[in-house]
Amino acid sequence: MKQIFIRGGVPLTGQVRIQGSKNAALPILAATLLAGGEHEIKNCPKIADVYYMLELIRSQGAVVCWKGRNLSVDTRQLTPGPLGEKKEGTMRSSIFLLGAMLGRFGEVDLEYPGGCVIGDRPVNWHITHLNKMGVIFCDSDERINAKVSKLIGCEQYLTFPSVGVTENLIMAAVLAEGTTIIHGAAMEPEIVSLCEFLNSAGAKIFGAGKSDIIIQGVNCLHGGNITLPGDRIVAGTYAFACMITSGGILLEGAPTSYMTRLIPMIHAMGGNTLITEDGIYLYRREELCAIPYTITEVYPGFPTDLQSPLMAALCTANGESVIEERIFGNRFRVVPELIKMGADIHIKEHTAYIRGVEKLHGATICAEELRGGAALVIAGLGAGGETYIENCGHIYRGYENICRDLSELGARIYGE
Numbered sequence: 001m002k003q004i005f006i007r008g009g010v011p012l013t014g015q016v017r018i019q020g021s022k023n024a025a026l027p028i029l030a031a032t033l034l035a036g037g038e039h040e041i042k043n044c045p046k047i048a049d050v051y052y053m054l055e056l057i058r059s060q061g062a063v064v065c066w067k068g069r070n071l072s073v074d075t076r077q078l079t080p081g082p083l084g085e086k087k088e089g090t091m092r093s094s095i096f097l098l099g100a101m102l103g104r105f106g107e108v109d110l111e112y113p114g115g116c117v118i119g120d121r122p123v124n125w126h127i128t129h130l131n132k133m134g135v136i137f138c139d140s141d142e143r144i145n146a147k148v149s150k151l152i153g154c155e156q157y158l159t160f161p162s163v164g165v166t167e168n169l170i171m172a173a174v175l176a177e178g179t180t181i182i183h184g185a186a187m188e189p190e191i192v193s194l195c196e197f198l199n200s201a202g203a204k205i206f207g208a209g210k211s212d213i214i215i216q217g218v219n220c221l222h223g224g225n226i227t228l229p230g231d232r233i234v235a236g237t238y239a240f241a242c243m244i245t246s247g248g249i250l251l252e253g254a255p256t257s258y259m260t261r262l263i264p265m266i267h268a269m270g271g272n273t274l275i276t277e278d279g280i281y282l283y284r285r286e287e288l289c290a291i292p293y294t295i296t297e298v299y300p301g302f303p304t305d306l307q308s309p310l311m312a313a314l315c316t317a318n319g320e321s322v323i324e325e326r327i328f329g330n331r332f333r334v335v336p337e338l339i340k341m342g343a344d345i346h347i348k349e350h351t352a353y354i355r356g357v358e359k360l361h362g363a364t365i366c367a368e369e370l371r372g373g374a375a376l377v378i379a380g381l382g383a384g385g386e387t388y389i390e391n392c393g394h395i396y397r398g399y400e401n402i403c404r405d406l407s408e409l410g411a412r413i414y415g416e
């Protein structure tokens with residue numbers, strides 16, 4: 001799909017099912033290589049990044065089969081080898097294959113990961129902490145080559161609660177000799193899902209979701225299973241779409257217990273919420289209010305992945321909002337495109353100042369990355385007239401079918 005077309009100005013109503021979590025699915029798919037067996041992953045999102053990861057694990061001999069939204073992955077017979085070329089260049093999450101391949105085979109040959117252009121994304125901490133477990137890295141600009149005769153469990157102190165580093169260390173530690181303790185670990189819900197999956201495959205992990213995680217190495221693993229939670233970032237994106245258009249929507253399957261920072265924000269924007277058995281019902285009938293100051297933080301703080309969608313929604317809020325991006329160095333790339341639609345935003349270093357305008361107007365704009373692309377969809381829904389979003393392949397890396405979902409809520413949106 002090359003382009004998305006939107007005729008804005010329609011309040012969203014009705015209900016939509018929230019897809020399974022992308023950032024839970026990707027490390028778990030990598031972890032299937034670690035645990036030789038037949039794995040069941042339910043509620044798996046059908047998005048480009050998942051398809052990339054499936055091609056990567058297939059290239060190592062995994063047998064993959066979809067049954068509706070459920071995936072079965074058989075990794076009993078693998079033929080490990082250099083992990084492909086092109087694909088990794090376009091996806092950051094290939095880095096998760098580091099811990100998985102080292103854990104199972106003691107070696108890995110992986111292209112340097114690519115991914116969104118939202119800032120420098122070095123892998124220095126991954127290398128430093130795996131080094132401590134006995135891994136030897138061979139220098140190369142293009143590829144990551146690493147070997148280890150035996151992974152040794154140890155105490156690890158993370159200087160920053162990196163999601164990827166925490167996940168790679170967990171995968172390296174489950175089959176290591178002895179016990180690993182990760183101090184200062186990331187506490188994102190996706191870490192909890194990864195540990196739930198690995199424990200179902202015979203691992204011994206304690207403290208997932210806390211800042212100290214203990215992993216007792218075991219000799220072998222078997223097939224695992226998990227039902228992925230709904231995607232909290234997709235749920236947040238649709239919540240902000242409802243805020244900019246007004247209306248009332250039910251987000252079926254939204255992981256409300258993971259949305260603790262988002263819900264008070266909806267209230268502060270003039271919205272209302274009702275948590276139901278199925279998910280969350282939210283609506284806005286009053287004026288859209290500005291949010292004085294938002295900082296993106298590690299979990300349970302406000303997620304950086306919702307920063308651009310929030311910014312788009314605040315473009316027509318009454319008053320000035322300030323957003324400080326503290327996780328990635330270059331995550332305001334969507335701003336020039338929003339300004340083309342009449343937004344009043346200026347940037348100073350890592351802070352954006354958004355002065356609400358009466359209304360945005362339609363325009364032809366271009367997506368440059370995943371969450372920025374979703375933000376442009378939100379802006380288009382709130383704008384008067386017609387909006388064309390080009391280069392929207394980025395959006396399908398993380399959203400199964402954003403046009404289908406939003407048109408189910410009454411939006412005039414079409415993918416071309």
Ligand code: EPZ
Pocket residue numbers: 022023024026092093116119120121122123124125126127160161162163164165190304305327328329370371398
């Ligand atoms: C995960 O990326 C998510 N991706 C990202 O979501 C999310 O934005 C990020 O966590 C933060 O929440 C997946 O789970 C697949 P980090 P990850 O390691 O693991 C720096 C989306 O839109 N850093 O916690 O790569 C890094 O540059 C994506 O769905 C180093 O400096 O994030 C960044 O500034 C985008 N050296 C910060 O730490 C390292 O070795 C946080 O990165 C590793 C990271």
